Amino acid sequence: MSVGGGGGGAHAAIPHNNIIAFGLVGGLVGIYAAYFLVDMLGEYMSFLGALGAICGIVWGAAAVRRVANYGLGTGVPSIGMLALGMGVVAATFGLAVGGVAGPVIAVIFAAIIGLVIGVLANKVLKMGIPIMEQSMTEIAAAGTITIIGLSTSMVGTFLFDEVMTGVITTGHIAVIFIAGGLAILHPFNANLGADEKQDRTLACAFEKGGIAMIVAGIVATIMPLASGALTILVGLAVWYVGFSAFYKRVKRDAYMITGSGLLPSKEELE
Amino acid sequence: MEPLTSMGVMALIGAAATIAGASEDLESDVGSQSNPNSQVQLAPQMMYPHRIFNKAISGEPPSNALMCAIGGTTASVLMSAGASVILALAIGAIIAAAIHGTYATTSYFGRSASQRRFKQPIYLDILRSHLPVIMGYAFITTFCILVVSYLMIAVLAHPFSLPLMAFIWGITVGAIGSSTGDVHYGAEREFQNVEFGSGLNAANSGNIVRRAESGLRNGMDNSWFCAKFGGPVTGLAFGMTVFLSGWITVLFDASKGDAIGWISVIAGTLIVLILTIWNRNIEVAARKAFGPYKKDEEAEVAA
Amino acid sequence: MIDIAGILTDNILNILLITLGGILISWSVHFVPVGGAPAAMAQATGIGTGTVQLAAGAGLTGLVTAAAMMNVTDSMLLVIASGAVGAMIMMSVTMIVGTWVYAYGVGCPPASAKAKYDPITKDRQDLYVSQGTEGHGLPTVCFVSGVIGAALGGIGGAMVYYYLLIIENGLAAPDIVGIASIFAVGIFFVNAVIPSYNIGGTIEGYHDPKFKKFPKAVFASFIATFLCAILGVLAIGGL
Numbered sequence: 049m050s051v052g053g054g055g056g057g058a059h060a061a062i063p064h065n066n067i068i069a070f071g072l073v074g075g076l077v078g079i080y081a082a083y084f085l086v087d088m089l090g091e092y093m094s095f096l097g098a099l100g101a102i103c104g105i106v107w108g109a110a111a112v113r114r115v116a117n118y119g120l121g122t123g124v125p126s127i128g129m130l131a132l133g134m135g136v137v138a139a140t141f142g143l144a145v146g147g148v149a150g151p152v153i154a155v156i157f158a159a160i161i162g163l164v165i166g167v168l169a170n171k172v173l174k175m176g177i178p179i180m181e182q183s184m185t186e187i188a189a190a191g192t193i194t195i196i197g198l199s200t201s202m203v204g205t206f207l208f209d210e211v212m213t214g215v216i217t218t219g220h221i222a223v224i225f226i227a228g229g230l231a232i233l234h235p236f237n238a239n240l241g242a243d244e245k246q247d248r249t250l251a252c253a254f255e256k257g258g259i260a261m262i263v264a265g266i267v268a269t270i271m272p273l274a275s276g277a278l279t280i281l282v283g284l285a286v287w288y289v290g291f292s293a294f295y296k297r298v299k300r301d302a303y304m305i306t307g308s309g310l311l312p313s314k315e316e317l318e
Numbered sequence: 319m320e321p322l323t324s325m326g327v328m329a330l331i332g333a334a335a336t337i338a339g340a341s342e343d344l345e346s347d348v349g350s351q352s353n354p355n356s357q358v359q360l361a362p363q364m365m366y367p368h369r370i371f372n373k374a375i376s377g378e379p380p381s382n383a384l385m386c387a388i389g390g391t392t393a394s395v396l397m398s399a400g401a402s403v404i405l406a407l408a409i410g411a412i413i414a415a416a417i418h419g420t421y422a423t424t425s426y427f428g429r430s431a432s433q434r435r436f437k438q439p440i441y442l443d444i445l446r447s448h449l450p451v452i453m454g455y456a457f458i459t460t461f462c463i464l465v466v467s468y469l470m471i472a473v474l475a476h477p478f479s480l481p482l483m484a485f486i487w488g489i490t491v492g493a494i495g496s497s498t499g500d501v502h503y504g505a506e507r508e509f510q511n512v513e514f515g516s517g518l519n520a521a522n523s524g525n526i527v528r529r530a531e532s533g534l535r536n537g538m539d540n541s542w543f544c545a546k547f548g549g550p551v552t553g554l555a556f557g558m559t560v561f562l563s564g565w566i567t568v569l570f571d572a573s574k575g576d577a578i579g580w581i582s583v584i585a586g587t588l589i590v591l592i593l594t595i596w597n598r599n600i601e602v603a604a605r606k607a608f609g610p611y612k613k614d615e616e617a618e619v620a621a
Numbered sequence: 622m623i624d625i626a627g628i629l630t631d632n633i634l635n636i637l638l639i640t641l642g643g644i645l646i647s648w649s650v651h652f653v654p655v656g657g658a659p660a661a662m663a664q665a666t667g668i669g670t671g672t673v674q675l676a677a678g679a680g681l682t683g684l685v686t687a688a689a690m691m692n693v694t695d696s697m698l699l700v701i702a703s704g705a706v707g708a709m710i711m712m713s714v715t716m717i718v719g720t721w722v723y724a725y726g727v728g729c730p731p732a733s734a735k736a737k738y739d740p741i742t743k744d745r746q747d748l749y750v751s752q753g754t755e756g757h758g759l760p761t762v763c764f765v766s767g768v769i770g771a772a773l774g775g776i777g778g779a780m781v782y783y784y785l786l787i788i789e790n791g792l793a794a795p796d797i798v799g800i801a802s803i804f805a806v807g808i809f810f811v812n813a814v815i816p817s818y819n820i821g822g823t824i825e826g827y828h829d830p831k832f833k834k835f836p837k838a839v840f841a842s843f844i845a846t847f848l849c850a851i852l853g854v855l856a857i858g859g860l
Binding site for chain 3: 125
């Protein structure tokens with residue numbers, strides 16, 4: 049487990065409110081678009097659910113970046129696991145009771161659990177991170193959108209009977225849990241350091257979202273209401289675009305990229 | 319089931335788990351992952367840039383859980399499409415290793431790029447040479463864990479599904495690997511430049527060994543060293559965990575009655591007791607062999 | 622829509638026992654001797670990994686053994702006991718192999734920096750702490766504390782799983798196992814992270830001064846698990 053950031057707020061090029069809007073609106077639109085368009089146009093539209101999940105992943109990664117910059121006292125991964133732990137409970141509940149309104153109910157309840165845990169962290173555990181309440185709420189909601197988006201993409205709908213037999217009983221929820229969780233926590237963890245940049249971190253989140261989408265596509269190949277091939281193809285495209293964007297920013301930010309070479313000399317270091 | 323058959327299956331599970339544990343640890347040493355990586359991360363800041371891979375994939379348990387869950391999911395998809403078990407497990411492990419490779423790449427690039435002000439270069443030859451090794455070890459780990467999970471479900475009739483079982487054993491193998499073998503890498507291999515036989519003095523933090531037997535040290539040199547002790551004992555640890563926790567219920571099969579089930583609980587507690595006593599023995603032996611680091615000032619004053 | 626009040630009153634005992642399971646998990650994490658990153662460099666006493674992951678590794682091993690036991694017996698106590706045994710075996714094997722590495726690979730004796738004398742063996746500790754470190758390895762008190770922690774975590778995880786599984790519902794057996802297991806994993810992670818924030822990532826065991834902070838984490842876990850338990854019971858009971 050690596051140590052957290054140095055404290056203080058994180059510098060951001062893209063305003064955080066825009067990312068919240070992108071994650072929440074984009075996520076829900078993606079999920080509902082997949083649900084309705086699969087009904088209307090056919091199963092190949094199921095890939096939209098995973099696009100919604102990617103919006104959630106980018107939002108979650110941005111929120112993790114903001115809160116983990118304060119230093120959590122333990123590794124960055126803990127907060128990702130917490131997000132998905134809350135998310136999986138809220139998502140299952142929302143889909144089980146909500147019917148068509150399921151995703152919205154799930155996000156609302158996730159936000160409530162997240163808020164409660166954020167308040168507990170500051171008021172009871174005295175963590176003293178000013179944005180803890182807001183970040184926990186965001187992370188829980190983003191985790192839930194990720195879980196529902198990937199599930200929808202796997203089975204072609206978020207109605208609970210299908211999700212139950214296709215995702216939960218078969219255990220594919222485990223891969224959603226961890227692929228979604230890592231996609232949210234890995235970007236900041238992988239870019240941790242003094243010269244971390246928001247756009248590079250988010251490009252990495254985008255790329256990891258593509259990976260999660262490919263995995264969802266693999267599962268979708270055996271589901272009657274979902275199409276795997278298109279999901280995998282779009283996932284590969286997202287991954288390629290994401291990785292190119294990430295690598296471009298690595299080249300921009302790195303001290304030096306070299307094919308091979310010795311260590312920087314003493315004079316260089318001074 | 320025939321007790322002898324389930325014993326044989328348990329032995330196979332134990333063997334596969336041992337290989338998984340060993341390859342898991344070596345994978346984390348080649349790439350430098352988890353807690354010891356904090357020193358690799360710190361080194362450039364202390365003016366010690368290096369040529370060691372920086373594989374900061376979120377700590378070992380989640381990263382192994384990801385590999386194993388992806389492998390398990392792909393395998394279960396292939397099996398429900400009619401593929402043979404071995405083929406399904408192998409392809410699952412290949413896809414998991416490939417995805418693990420992308421995670422390793424982004425963390426090496428990302429962490430190194432975030433050290434611009436400390437002048438840590440990104441060496442592409444390090445990436446090219448280490449990535450196949452990392453993915454190879456990841457393949458072995460995932461495949462063995464899938465074998466363990468599959469046997470537990472298909473033969474020993476465990477109720478969990480393959481992806482969930484693989485996920486859980488992935489978390490466990492990562493937790494064990496980062497608790498045992500990584501210490502050999504972190505406390506010894508990274509700091510061979512200080513005297514053997516003590517913990518890392520905080521004053522030496524970041525001063526990792528950067529030169530190898532020949533040339534500049536990289537992750538491959540580290541796995542060569544750790545393969546002598548850290549890797550195998552990690553394998554033993556995971557093998558023991560999987561084997562012993564299953565063995566007691568296979569030997570004392572609770573399906574023959576609750577009383578036998580309770581015997582399995584007692585057997586497990588006995589194992590824990592034996593391990594506790596063993597730990598105490600090593601503690602006493604180590605204290606005697608290595609002796610105290612300081613003189614007892616109070617006793618001198620009293621005398 | 623489902624009958625929310627009816628399900629809740631029918632399953633109030635399950636909710637309370639699931640919450641108790643969550644509290645046990647949260648409490649158990651305080652017993653597990655984790656030194657975080659410094660322990661991996663033999664710079665701090667305890668196991669060289671993160672709290673959350675180690676607790677999860679032990680607890681989930683317990684969940685595997687508990688679920689295997691649940692398949693063949695109806696006895697609640699036996700299921701919970703085998704959950705505890707599975708977690709204890711994982712934790713003690715990890716700790717003994719950790720001790721091998723500290724003793725034979727790194728060459729330092731186990732020593733605690735938080736206590737001058739080991740509360741169990743009465744061995745002097747401070748003299749065996751090497752210069753510039755906060756102790757290293759696993760003295761007997763840490764080992765015993767870790768075993769206790771694993772047992773509590775295993776019991777907690779098994780309880781959450783057991784009381785989710787026996788909620789009355791209209792699901793087939795594999796479905797209910799699937800949903801109860803992933804709920805148990807989710808609740809386990811929430812309750813492993815809360816205490817690790819409470820102790821700031823490292824603790825030596827029950828003799829560590831930080832251990833006294835556990836009521837805070839237990840209280841936080843009580844509220845968080847209670848919420849999760851209500852949602853879980855409603856989701857499963859409504860099917």
